[in-house]
Amino acid sequence: MTTTTATTTATSAATAAAPGRNRRVLISGAGIGGPALAYWLDRYGFTVTIVEASPQLRPGGQAIDVRGPALDVAARMGVLDRIRDRRVRMRGMSMVDGDGKELFSTTERTITGGEIDSPDVEILRDDLCTILAEAAGPGIEYLFGDSLTSVEQDETGVRVGFRHHPARTFDLVVGADGLHSNTRKLVFGPEADYLAYMGTYLSVWTMPNYLGLDRWQLFHQAPGGTWGGGVMSVRGNTECRVYMGFESADLLACDHRDTDALKRVLADRLGGQGWELPRMLGHMWDAPDFHLDAMAQIRMDSWSSGRVVLLGDAAYCASPLSGQGTTLAIAAAYVLAGELKAADGDHIAAFAAYEEEMREYVRLNQELAYTNKARVEAQAAAELGEDTDLDTAVPDFQEAGEIIASLVLKDY
Template sequence: MNNTKVLISGASIAGPALAHWLTRYGFSVTVVERAPGPRPGGQAVDVRGPALDVAERMGILDQLRAHSTRMRGMSVVDATGAEVYRTTERTVSGGELDNPDVEILRDDLARIITGSVGGDVEFLFGDSIAGLDQDDDEVRVVFESGRARTFDLVVGADGLRSNTRRLVFGPTERFIRHLGVNMAVCTVPNFLGLDNWQVMHQMPDGDMRGAMVMSARDNTEARAYLMFGSAEPVDYDHRDVEGQKEIVAHALAGDSWVMPRLVEHARAAADFHFDSAAQILLDSWSRGRVVLLGDAGYCGSPLSGQGTSLALIGASVLAGELAAAGGDHRAAFAAYEKELRDYARANQEMAVVNLRERRAQAGQAADASLAAEVLVQTGVEEFAQVVASYAVKDY
């Protein structure tokens, strides 16, 4: 086999999943991650449809089910805290409860996937790619630590703000589509006393301003989602977490529900993460010996509900095509993109359409209860059809 020495940038979901598969097929894998260790926190994510097949083939599906969020339902409350909508059939984060999908905290999923990776994988935490140069034979990589190494292939699995994509394809601004929503996620105390439950609130005086709180870790803590709309992308420093907290606090100022208390808990959170709900649109997912995976190549945004599933599916397909092609990266990268592009694009478009319809219908609803129902149930059938429209290929 050719091109067996692979560098993966990113150690969240897509990167370790790809490392799992590549080592199975006999590749030598190094994973580099800017964070000093596995990143804590993050939202609840979903493993759905064909991604369940991938998880089963990886041998981790039972672990995922054992660590699922076990939500029992959700409520929507108004500015006074009065419940205007309640259901035990679905949640805003995970969808229908009576189905085989798995909702799991992002850090739990990352830990399980990383634990499934063979011991021969080299992890370089606290470092990142500073520059790379490729020719017909190899990719020469210089890391921020100053070390320099060569690899046969480089995979950017480093998310929406992919450093790998920036170095090889160009600035993020060339490929990003903002959806007009911004979101922060962090761990907060379970001060609402939620019992495997979610509560959602839309502030009455602004587009998409509000929050969702869900209990976590057997109700010992909670994860908070703070969101607000903006017609233009928010200008901020992606490494200045304190500055991001101030942006969120300013956008969500007001006494509606428990928003002031949530904002204060967010200020104190050690795992605060903020970004716009956005998508990545590329004409090609590869350049020479460098290829993109998951959000780095085809982010659908958190609003798609499919980012994690696409990462798992993409990792399976990319590794499978590399193995099937005997390491021939040109053939493998082309086959990987041909196999997945239509499915990835369908998920992206679904997110755009559903967001537009939710905004339009919620604005026309006669009362708060109907508006809440619209927010929760719009696009459910179409979503299920898109999720089920792909079957994982055997390699």
């Protein structure tokens, strides 16, 4: 990676020789979709700059799944073996009651990753981000610790204002900056116009493996609810990632960037629960990678406006309940870059083709999130003694697998 505070874009030899139009691309966000898109654009002869609000690639995050078409993209990028080498390698999971008594255990699947013997790869988010950024190579310019303050476009380009760097002009801008996309807000309007809240919150952070877990997950469901908390050992059992969630009828009033306020909310919601949840919350206060956010989706009629286009969660977040955010971002990055190549940089044709290729796949995966949510709620109702037929209440996991595999990638 090339980190710079100058205004000169790092240009690869391939870019210098590349014909065509709209070659200078700014990507906002260095998560999953941003570096994956940068990889392909760089190889297709575009000049790429990534601006990222964090001072470095963001640490922490949950274990995420690379599935279906994303595995194909990773193979085409030459990083699939690296991704598989860094997978979390779970052996199984257990559910426990408030006293820590095991209710059941399985070595066939886990809550976070699904079927253990599936071809899917479960990997920590920060590990995958590092792999993708390193694969993109030294031709990518990074502006860390900065963000967009303005976006003004005309028929010749996009003038972008930065919080810290001097303003610059690019041919195209891609917002790959997540659920709370700043790019989307600047170009398309308020987040509230596009956000569909799903009634729950999820939090993740790192803590020591004081339970001595060996590639295992332990989860506790709060009595009478569908959420609670759990923990999984990672990085050769040297640490753990904690997951906690709770239901909320409304969005929280505090800002999603106010970490201290969010920690207090989580402590108030789950501090009185059983099992190890209070002790895990004790480790939360000093966790440098604490994250808490709403389970929500982004729904938009169009993912582009002029020379600006959105990618991944910024355009069509399916929520962690879908288990498909990572796959959507990687697959869509491949498609967007490929369509820009095929259109020789004609953004109007490329953006339209990108939406045509991805729109139905996005719709199916967003529906999958609600299917998964219905299953969790049906299971909770059954445990409370309500008459619920899980087989007819929601589709089975085979249907989910068919949705995941339904996107057929083109060769560009």
